[in-house]
Amino acid sequence: MDLPDEQIQQAYDWARVSVLQGMVNNPYLGTGLVAGYRTSGESQRPGFAWFFGRDSFWTSFALNSAGDFANARTALEFIGKYQREDGKIPHEISQGANFVQWFKRLSVPVRFPRTPLLCTSSQ
Secondary structure (H helix, E strand, O other), rough: OOOOHHHHHHHHHHHHHHHHEEEEEEOOOOOEEEEOOOEEEOOOOOOOOEEEHHHHHHHHHHHHHHOOOOOOOOOOOHHHHHHHOOOEEOOEEEEOOOHHHHHHHHOOOOEEOOOOOOOOOOO
């Protein structure tokens, strides 16, 4: 996207870089969006480099608005891959979820209807 104001263009470009840095390919789980890389509070424990269900849905709106339908689809398909039969999606998925019984023991009742993903370009 080309914007008429240089400062607004720079802010937009950095926002796009920031969103795209959230796309993470975990070799065990797949590719999806993480919430960020900052530490948790005052500790050195990693903060939000996990996959978050609802955050991925909200960020997909931004990706679609920017015309980045491929990454929006990737993010939604990642969460959809872990959706339960009763419609619940995970609130969060740890980067190490494949090493424990993450999906059998932990769930949060967030419900989305099982529908096909609709990420298409009008062009």
